[in-house]
Amino acid sequence: MSGLWCHLQRHGVVLIWLPVLLLFPLLNLSDGVLPAVGQVALVLGIAAVAVALVVTGRVPVLLPALVVLIVLAAMQGEGWQTVWGVLAIVSPAVLRGWRLLVAIAAATVGVAVSIALIEGVGDAYLLSVGGTLLSGITTTSFLRLIEAVEQLRRTREELARAAVAEERARMSRDLHDLLGHTLSVMVVKAEAVRRLAARDPEAAAAHAADIEEVGRAALADVRVAVDQMKTLSLAEELDGALRALDAAGIRTSATPAPFEVPDIAGQALAWVVREGTTNVLRHSGAASCRFELTADDGEFRLAVIDDGVGGPVGEVGSNGPGERAGGLEGLRQRLRAVDGRLDVRAGAEGFRLEARVPAS
Known part of the structure; x- marks a missing residue:
């Protein structure tokens, strides 16, 4: 008109x-x-x-x-x-x-x-x-x-149409990263409840309480994501990842960081921890997983390494077998926003997800 x-x-x-x-x-x-x-x-x-x-x-x-x-x-x-x-x-x-x-x-x-x-x-x-x-x-x-x-x-x-498309992509990425991780944790804990219900009611009750806590946290995450205010803490995500993997029977370890990660880099790496943990829980079949956080050459490096088989069978991403086009591509976009990059390697010894983010 x-x-x-x-x-x-x-x-x-x-x-x-x-x-x-x-x-x-x-x-x-x-x-x-x-x-x-x-x-x-x-x-x-x-x-x-x-x-x-x-x-x-x-x-x-x-x-x-x-x-x-x-x-x-x-x-x-x-x-x-x-x-x-x-x-x-x-x-x-x-x-x-x-x-x-x-x-x-x-x-x-x-x-x-x-x-x-x-x-x-x-x-x-x-x-x-x-x-x-x-x-x-x-x-x-x-x-x-x-x-x-x-x-x-x-x-x-x-520009308005492009902004709408970008916002839809952001919301899709946020919901995938938020709910994908949280629901995976809830599934693992529900399986633990089913296994322990008969022989260890107290442990089963503890896992059930964790499911309730995770569900409430998921609701809060969705509300925050809708309000475009979602921020993650690297320390909190590492702690949650260790607890979730431990509940799934996966041995975990994390290299302690003798340095402080700035907020912007920390938030980007927190998403890496979340996506990496989700992949290990869903697809890897791993017996052990470790998180390595280092800093050198003016950048922070975070690696999520497991001894599993990698991603789901039949799905191939841009970096080879095992990379899921949805979650890892969204993770790449988050890292590119802070001038970072993501490397994914799947081999006979396991699966390695490594992110690098500039320190400044």
Whole structure:
């Protein structure tokens, strides 16, 4: 709708001046009936061709016809020289570049020559010539302004669509990372409850309480993610990962970090811990897993290493077998946002997920 309105504006800016410019010739018709009828037909012809040119844009056919009619009209006598203004205001609607400059120059020279030959150079000579030139320049400027506004509107709409798509991708990634990890932990603990319910009710009750706690935390995470305020703590994620893996019967170890990780890098690495733990719980079949956090060469490195088989069978990511296109690709995007990178290696000895994040 706004594009149609812009189109109508461009036409209106040009066509609104036709009655004004063609009124002066109609006020200076010849005395005879037949000449006057011919002059009226000439004026109507100029109006019709000008409107058709602006609406259809058929320059090769209609613009020469308009120029011929204007030349014929300018030869009718005094008061007819305003028809050159029609050429000056119509040209910006259908021409660009040097062709537009030639058209406006032709209208200016035409009115200058025709006034000098028919009416003579008088006090209003420069005013008439300058008015024609100014009308062409003003119309050109206004039309280009309307086009610029329309282009900015289209750009704004494209940016809005891109922002919506990016936000949807972010929400999809957040929900995958948040719920994928949490639900995996809940499944593991539910299995532990089922195994221990008969022989160790107290341990089963403890795991059931953990399930309740994890479920409440999942609800809080979803609310925070929806509010775009989700932040993770590297220390908390490491602690939660160790407890979850231990509950699944997987031996765990973590290299203590004798340094402090900044918030931005820590949050990125916390997502690595979460995704890595989810992969180990879901797909690895590992008996042991360790987390190694080091700092050298101006960057932090976090590795999640297990002795399992890697990712689900049959799924291949960009770094080879075992990489899941969904979770790890989302993790790559998070790391790229802080100029980090992710390496995934699956081999005979197990699966290694390593992230590197700049220290600054």
